[in-house]
Amino acid sequence: MSLQEGLDLDTRPGGARAAVEAVVMVADEPVPALVLAAALALPLERVEQLLRGLADGYDADGRGFELRESASGWRVYSRAEFADVVERFVRDGATARLSRAALETLAIIAYRQPVARATVSSIRGVSADATIRTLLQRGLVAESEDGSPNGAILYVTTGEFCERLGLTSVDQLPPLAPYLPEADVLDDIAGASR
Structure with missing residues (x-):
């Protein structure tokens, strides 16, 4: 029996047609037609025809998404x-989903990475x-590849974290010092908690 x-x-x-559509819908990066043809055991020409048909159909139906070849x-x-609609959804949804904790x-x-x-x-x-x-789970932090000397897992932020904040690196985070109380106030707070 063949594939x-x-x-x-x-x-x-x-x-x-639906099989090609199902695979393309779950792909998180562009999929070459040749890879689709191999995965579905279909001739390349047929897969290319199906892809163009899907793209044309989405255009004709006025869908909110499109199938593009790169x-x-x-x-x-x-x-x-x-x-603008997608940006608003992503921006507003991302901040609403994270709790204060x-x-x-x-x-x-x-600010402390890598940190245990x-x-x-x-x-x-x-x-x-x-x-x-x-x-x-949300991809905002990851385990550091450089472990702690005592064996503890260390955590760092990810590229997704920087992307959501519009940063190219964590070096662009604003400094905390201007927002911290003076040393004598910290000493008073520490003394009051004892």
């Missing part, structure tokens, strides 16, 4: 006419385990 027989695309709803392959993109933890990691979970918990005064897991 094509094993996939049996023609018996599925939408057939090969030098590196085919990918689904939101239409340029809706850039997540923002505090993210700030500590950003225990240090973050110590600074915040509560366990940071769940919050760090959330930040890891």
Whole structure:
């Protein structure tokens, strides 16, 4: 039995056209037609025809997305006419989804990186385990490749973090010193908590 027989695309709803569409929809980077043809066990010419048909169909239907070919392959993109809508959704949604605890933890990691979970918990005064897991899942922090001498996992911010803040690197974060109280005030606070 060949790979094509094993996939049996023609018996599925939408057939090969829908199979190409399903793969392109989940791809997080452009997919060359040749790669699609190999993955779906279809002739390259047929895959290219299906891709062009999908792109033309999305255009004709006035969809909010389009299928475009670039030098590196085919990918689904939101239409340029809706850039402001998508930007607003992403910008507003991203800030609304992070809790105060997540923002505090993210700030500590950003300014102290690489930093151990225990240090973050110590600074915040509560366990940071769940919050760090959330930040890891959202791709805003990552485990550092350089481990701690004592074996603790160290955390750093990611490129996604910088991208969301519009920074090219964490070196562009504003300095904290202007926002901190003077040393004598800190001493008073420390003395009051004893």
